């Protein structure tokens with residue numbers, strides 16, 4: 596996995612995973628290898644990793660964690 600692919604996965608992982616699960620496009624599996632280090636925010640990093648882990652298990656969209664590090668919540 597090159598640096599560019601890693602960056603793309605990190606930036607788009609959460610939104611793409613959530614939308615895919617929401618559309619019901621079959622099996623959604625997020626590669627959780629080293630996932631915790633992809634979210635380096637001390638406030639929400641663990642929560643985001645856990646949310647993706649739960650989405651893998653349930654195959655259902657999970658609530659996105661609101662945190663200041665992602666900008667103002669909608």
Ligand SMILES: [Zn+2]
Nearest residue numbers: 636639662664
């Ligand atoms: Zn955060």
